[in-house]
Amino acid sequence: MKILVTGTAGQVVRSLAERAVDLPGVQLSAIGRPQLDLSDRKSVIASIVSAKPDVVVSAAAYTAVDRAEDEPERAFAVNVAGASAVAEAAELIGAPVIHLSTDYVFAGDDPKPYREQAETGPKTVYGMTKCEGERAVAQSNPRHVILRTSWVYSPFGKNFVRTMLTLARDRNAIPVVSDQWGNPTSALDLADGILQIASNLGAGQFGIYHLAGAGDTNWADFARHVFAVSRTHGGPFADVTDVATSEYPAKARRPAFSRLCSEKASVVFGVQPRHWQTSTETVVRRLLAQDFHNGG
Numbered sequence: 001m002k003i004l005v006t007g008t009a010g011q012v013v014r015s016l017a018e019r020a021v022d023l024p025g026v027q028l029s030a031i032g033r034p035q036l037d038l039s040d041r042k043s044v045i046a047s048i049v050s051a052k053p054d055v056v057v058s059a060a061a062y063t064a065v066d067r068a069e070d071e072p073e074r075a076f077a078v079n080v081a082g083a084s085a086v087a088e089a090a091e092l093i094g095a096p097v098i099h100l101s102t103d104y105v106f107a108g109d110d111p112k113p114y115r116e117q118a119e120t121g122p123k124t125v126y127g128m129t130k131c132e133g134e135r136a137v138a139q140s141n142p143r144h145v146i147l148r149t150s151w152v153y154s155p156f157g158k159n160f161v162r163t164m165l166t167l168a169r170d171r172n173a174i175p176v177v178s179d180q181w182g183n184p185t186s187a188l189d190l191a192d193g194i195l196q197i198a199s200n201l202g203a204g205q206f207g208i209y210h211l212a213g214a215g216d217t218n219w220a221d222f223a224r225h226v227f228a229v230s231r232t233h234g235g236p237f238a239d240v241t242d243v244a245t246s247e248y249p250a251k252a253r254r255p256a257f258s259r260l261c262s263e264k265a266s267v268v269f270g271v272q273p274r275h276w277q278t279s280t281e282t283v284v285r286r287l288l289a290q291d292f293h294n295g296g
């Protein structure tokens, strides 16, 4: 099976590349700028059609949540028109598309874990682009799996776990928001799930799914766990001070509740995400083993 992933540098694509290496019968390739630029429809269609994969994973996106508030046109162009072009290109060659989306499509005011059919109501430009992107993908290719995930971290690129470890090198105490709740998701676990879905995808299974780490937490407790693991392994650690969202202004409003219920993906595809604490341990250990403060 030939899997083509959009983007070459993102956390999810790098995790997919790593996890696919040992999978028999799977050939995974990644394509990003300049050959495939989501803001240039022609480049998207041409590069995907010429690669002729069996499955397309649409992982590249405009992911700068705060910056999107200042440049909505660019964010919409990439996350709606770009995502739509990826799905359309897959449709042209008869391939299904697995498209990554986010908890930001929800308003974030419901403490219960969101199920797939829950009403969307994004509060940020990024969330609006991803929400509209989902609709565009579904319209462009009926053979789609829209996979919403949340709080992604990994040994690669910029993410919360790397940021905490980097900050702890120079500080004894770090203020972290404690009133936003969600499911931290290791991109490595997400990659395993995506590969499992890609290998088992059949008629009747297309649609929207949630796939996030098991268990939930808030950012402050997430940071505490990162430091507990890091300390055990001789890495940097700091005291975490609880901070309210209202004391920590950001351009884009963060959802208070981002919990995703991943039961449907588990029932339909047999995908069982690991507990976030277990996966955090794996990622912290890997970050400590590399030069983590240099951006990965």
Ligand SMILES: NC(=O)C1=CN([C@@H]2O[C@H](COP(=O)(O)OP(=O)(O)OC[C@H]3O[C@@H](n4cnc5c(N)ncnc54)[C@H](O)[C@@H]3O)[C@@H](O)[C@H]2O)C=CC1
Binding pocket: 006, 007, 008, 009, 010, 011, 012, 013, 032, 033, 036, 037, 038, 039, 058, 059, 060, 061, 062, 063, 078, 100, 101, 102, 103, 130, 148, 149, 150, 151, 152, 153, 157, 158
């Ligand atoms: N990082 C997170 O916490 C979460 C991410 N997601 C979604 O998961 C997917 C993957 O996220 P990550 O790997 O964490 O993102 P990332 O920010 O690590 O990587 C994004 C990738 O998209 C590429 N890209 C950006 N603009 C592009 C363009 N115009 N043309 C081609 N490539 C372009 C970048 O070069 C990069 O390789 C995205 O769809 C994102 O919206 C969903 C929920 C949470």
